[in-house]
Amino acid sequence: MIPASFRTLSACVLLLAGLLAAWPLQRAAAQDAGAMQINWEVRNRFRLFREERDFLLHVENARNRSILAAEQSLEVQSEGRGWARNMVNRLCIDLQGRVNQPCTRDNVKENYITPIDHPVTVRLTGAVPVGATCAWSFDDGDGPQSSTFDCAEPINLRVRYGKPTVASVDVSSGSDPTQRVQTEIQVRDLFIAGLGDSIASGEGNPDRPLALSDEGFCFRSYLGTAAGGQYYRPSRAGYKGGRACEAPDTLANWQHYSALWLNSPCHRSLYSYQTRTALALAVRYTHIAVTYLPLACTGASISDGLLGSQRARECPPGKTGVCSTSVNAQVAELREALTAAKKRQPDRNLDLVLLSIGANDVYFSGLVADVIVDTATERALFRRSGVMASIDDSRDALARELPQNFVKLREALKPLVGGDLSHVVYVSYANPALADGGVPCRGGRGGFDIHPSFNADPQRLARVSTFVDTEFLPQLKGLATCTRGALCRDPESDRMTFVDTHQVAFADHGFCAHSGSDPEFDRTCFAENGQSFNPDIVSAASQPMLCGRGASEYRAYLPRARWIRDANDSYFAAMTYPQGLPAASQPTDIHDATWGVLSAVYGGAVHPSAEGHAAMADATLTAASAVLGLDAVPPGVTPGLLAPLLPGAQQ
Numbered sequence: 001m002i003p004a005s006f007r008t009l010s011a012c013v014l015l016l017a018g019l020l021a022a023w024p025l026q027r028a029a030a031q032d033a034g035a036m037q038i039n040w041e042v043r044n045r046f047r048l049f050r051e052e053r054d055f056l057l058h059v060e061n062a063r064n065r066s067i068l069a070a071e072q073s074l075e076v077q078s079e080g081r082g083w084a085r086n087m088v089n090r091l092c093i094d095l096q097g098r099v100n101q102p103c104t105r106d107n108v109k110e111n112y113i114t115p116i117d118h119p120v121t122v123r124l125t126g127a128v129p130v131g132a133t134c135a136w137s138f139d140d141g142d143g144p145q146s147s148t149f150d151c152a153e154p155i156n157l158r159v160r161y162g163k164p165t166v167a168s169v170d171v172s173s174g175s176d177p178t179q180r181v182q183t184e185i186q187v188r189d190l191f192i193a194g195l196g197d198s199i200a201s202g203e204g205n206p207d208r209p210l211a212l213s214d215e216g217f218c219f220r221s222y223l224g225t226a227a228g229g230q231y232y233r234p235s236r237a238g239y240k241g242g243r244a245c246e247a248p249d250t251l252a253n254w255q256h257y258s259a260l261w262l263n264s265p266c267h268r269s270l271y272s273y274q275t276r277t278a279l280a281l282a283v284r285y286t287h288i289a290v291t292y293l294p295l296a297c298t299g300a301s302i303s304d305g306l307l308g309s310q311r312a313r314e315c316p317p318g319k320t321g322v323c324s325t326s327v328n329a330q331v332a333e334l335r336e337a338l339t340a341a342k343k344r345q346p347d348r349n350l351d352l353v354l355l356s357i358g359a360n361d362v363y364f365s366g367l368v369a370d371v372i373v374d375t376a377t378e379r380a381l382f383r384r385s386g387v388m389a390s391i392d393d394s395r396d397a398l399a400r401e402l403p404q405n406f407v408k409l410r411e412a413l414k415p416l417v418g419g420d421l422s423h424v425v426y427v428s429y430a431n432p433a434l435a436d437g438g439v440p441c442r443g444g445r446g447g448f449d450i451h452p453s454f455n456a457d458p459q460r461l462a463r464v465s466t467f468v469d470t471e472f473l474p475q476l477k478g479l480a481t482c483t484r485g486a487l488c489r490d491p492e493s494d495r496m497t498f499v500d501t502h503q504v505a506f507a508d509h510g511f512c513a514h515s516g517s518d519p520e521f522d523r524t525c526f527a528e529n530g531q532s533f534n535p536d537i538v539s540a541a542s543q544p545m546l547c548g549r550g551a552s553e554y555r556a557y558l559p560r561a562r563w564i565r566d567a568n569d570s571y572f573a574a575m576t577y578p579q580g581l582p583a584a585s586q587p588t589d590i591h592d593a594t595w596g597v598l599s600a601v602y603g604g605a606v607h608p609s610a611e612g613h614a615a616m617a618d619a620t621l622t623a624a625s626a627v628l629g630l631d632a633v634p635p636g637v638t639p640g641l642l643a644p645l646l647p648g649a650q651q
Contacts, residue, residue, distance in 0.1 A: 036126040038167055038183040041286035043119040043156070046279050047112065047189075048292050050090045050105050055282070057083065062283045067276055067621065071614035072559045080519065080555025081209070082610070084270040088207035088262055093294070097263045099337075108158075113337055114344045117158040118187040118289050122167060124151050129173035138185075140165040159185050162347065189289045190281065190628065191341070191348065194274035195306060195330050196356040199429060200296035202272025202613060204565040204604020206259035209557070209573045211237035214550030216534075216541045218245035219596030221452060222377045230591075231452055232540035233533060234551035236575065244541065245591045251577065254590050255315070259574045259603070265312035265327050266297035267576075267604075273427065273616035274354040280621050285630050293337060295330040301360040302405035306330050307412055312580035313602065325580040331412045338416060350416050352624060353424045355496070358476050361405055362397040363389035367464050368606050372448050372567065374455035378597065391467050398475055406479045407487050410494055419493055423627055426480040426496040427620050428473060430506035432564040432606050433465045440465040441512035445530020447566030450600045454567055455530070473500070497627050502619040506563060509615075511606060515561035521553045522560065526568055563612030567605040574603025 044052040061070040061077075074083040088095075092103035092112045102109040106119070124134055134151040137144045140160050149155065151171060159165040168182040194200060216232030217239075230245045236257040241249035262268040269275070278292040297305055297313075304310045309326045334350075341348040359365075366389025373379055373388065382388045410421060417423040433441045443458035478484025480498045482491040514528070525547035526532050532547070534540035545551055556573040565573070577595050579586075587594050608616065625631055 202269030
């Protein structure tokens with residue numbers, strides 16, 4: 001029997017031996033943790049931005065935040081005026097949708113679609129001796145470039161596209177022996193395209209919102225809609241023309257005071273979930289660059305918009321003369337850009353497509369019109385003109401037309417993504433009429449009293465909401481993922497990557513959602529009972545708001561409980577006079593009753609706000625990162641990754 005004292009001594013010896021054996025490993029681990037290493041990152045890596053200051057604003061606001069939380073932070077910083085209001089004039093794509101070739105980014109001319117090099121910043125980090133001198137060498141195969149600096153200084157250089165650059169540094173400090181550190185730099189430039197309809201384009205969120213006047217502007221009404229056949233709503237700030245219905249003016253004069261969009265014919269916006277996803281990839285992953293091509297267009301369907309041309313929403317602000325009423329097919333535009341790129345760089349591929357489409361194929365805007373247009377005169381006129389649609393109309397298109405259209409779309413997209421449609425990230429819609437955890441909005445005039453004929457009918461609203469949840473959204477998922485009997489030749493290669501995780505969050509944030517933290521103007525001036533505007537046409541000419549406050553106080557970009565723009569938001573943010581209408585529907589007078597209706601909805605009614613798009617981008621970012629393999633880091637390579645974005649923060 002071994003004495004207890006001996007057992008205790010033996011245990012101590014074994015413990016000491018273990019500690020001594022582990023000491024070299026612990027010391028080596030400590031040395032490794034403090035060892036010098038070369039870190040690098042791509043500068044201004046969202047290549048749509050010409051100026052690095054715009055990118056850095058997003059980097060700063062994204063630290064340890066979701067895209068939604070970052071958007072809310074930026075909204076507060078901008079006092080509700082929006083972060084994009086000046087950035088929209090500092091892009092590599094102009095306001096007509098043309099890519100600037102070359103594009104001068106941070107004083108260097110670059111080819112936007114096919115870059116030949118990328119700017120990077122290189123630093124020596126870790127246990128760098130104080131005052132050490134670094135002799136740097138960078139070799140991309142054409143001979144090294146050398147320079148010597150204090151080791152505390154970062155190195156800025158441009159590295160060639162598609163080729164690795166070997167970076168090495170000899171670190172000298174006093175009498176200590178010189179140490180060499182080495183790594184390889186290779187930027188992965190991602191070519192990402194955005195396709196789809198108004199949800200994809202960012203409708204409802206002009207990059208520079210409309211400036212509103214505190215005075216009124218007159219619209220005529222259809223017979224029997226309002227007393228006297230006319231009504232007043234807030235005018236555009238700066239407009240000096242005739243505000244009374246008896247004082248007509250030209251549309252060209254009116255258009256000088258329009259909201260500003262990244263692209264007016266398509267109402268493309270930097271706030272769209274597609275742009276925010278592409279930007280978030282560039283913010284989060286420091287070893288990539290993102291070349292982003294936005295092509296989505298409000299009003300697009302698969303046939304008219306993606307595969308064929310479509311009608312434009314409006315002309316660019318300030319343009320006079322004839323308005324071009326058509327927009328080229330998005331797939332054709334993308335094919336042309338990719339073909340041109342491959343001529344210059346044969347290995348240039350399309351890495352990712354972001355896509356939302358299908359709502360216009362089933363007449364969703366017609367369903368919205370059926371819900372909110374309440375007066376008999378307007379309903380009769382809109383029904384005859386085909387503006388309104390019933391659930392039966394949508395159900396028929398969902399069963400008969402949309403599946404066939406998806407087949408055509410797959411065939412068109414497959415060659416552009418190398419035959420693998422998993423690189424098409426299909427982002428589904430959210431039900432816009434839910435609040436309080438999924439309860440359908442009650443309806444009424446609240447949020448829709450911008451026009452006298454609007455009133456969200458509760459029964460029609462409930463039926464549409466149910467149709468969206470139980471038929472439309474499930475069928476879309478089946479079409480995108482080759483399930484539910486979808487027509488797919490090869491389900492493995494035909495299946496798109498599908499995103500719908502944002503729908504849960506939207507169930508609390510439909511157009512009827514309210515909060516005590518909503519902007520003060522909204523709480524004071526947008527009455528829930530639908531009595532926000534002065535009905536007296538005499539006093540309304542100078543003060544159209546019943547709350548007595550000026551419409552100029554409205555801020556489109558402040559945090560709100562509702563992530564869906566209502567008709568009041570649409571008018572106050574964009575007040576769009578659509579010009580891409582058939583000739584027979586074109587009004588001759590800016591006070592016309594038709595434009596009174598359309599100006600209240602064509603700027604984004606029942607579309608996500610910037611916060612809604614940010615929530616969609618949070619859901620999309622996870623899928624896009626997985627498709628691109630950005631989190632699959634090879635062994636021994638330090639990932640270029642900021643602190644993780646926090647999904648769902650501040651929802």
